[in-house]
Amino acid sequence: MDSSASIIITAALVFYTVGVWSERIQGGLKPWHLAFFVLGLICDTLGTGMMFDFVGGMQFDVHGISGLLAILLMFVHAVWALVVLIRKNENAIQNFHKFSLFVWIIWLIPYFSPMVFQMAG
Numbered sequence: 001m002d003s004s005a006s007i008i009i010t011a012a013l014v015f016y017t018v019g020v021w022s023e024r025i026q027g028g029l030k031p032w033h034l035a036f037f038v039l040g041l042i043c044d045t046l047g048t049g050m051m052f053d054f055v056g057g058m059q060f061d062v063h064g065i066s067g068l069l070a071i072l073l074m075f076v077h078a079v080w081a082l083v084v085l086i087r088k089n090e091n092a093i094q095n096f097h098k099f100s101l102f103v104w105i106i107w108l109i110p111y112f113s114p115m116v117f118q119m120a121g
Contacts, residue, residue, distance in 0.1 A: 016040030037081055042083055073103045
């Protein structure tokens with residue numbers, strides 16, 4: 001795989017992880033968390049596009065399907081975070097981290113699955 005795609009996907013991991021865990025640690029969703037979610041989404045989408053070019057398109061395996069699901073969830077996550085921030089509902093702001101953590105865990109599947117499958121095979 002092209003090393004620039006790996007670097008961009010790893011940047012997505014860093015952005016998304018910082019956004020999700022800082023939100024959880026700080027006990028509430030803040031606008032800068034949303035910015036990190038969006039940066040993670042942008043990097044993941046860009047890196048995934050580069051990987052598609054490298055392998056000749058979407059691969060319908062665990063990695064490909066979970067990766068597509070993860071990008072869709074990241075998009076929904078970012079849009080929902082924006083809605084929560086606009087509405088300024090304190091309960092939603094304080095509990096948003098539960099959804100964030102769920103999406104982050106799902107995102108880890110396509111990130112780590114190639115490594116796991118390589119070690120297993």
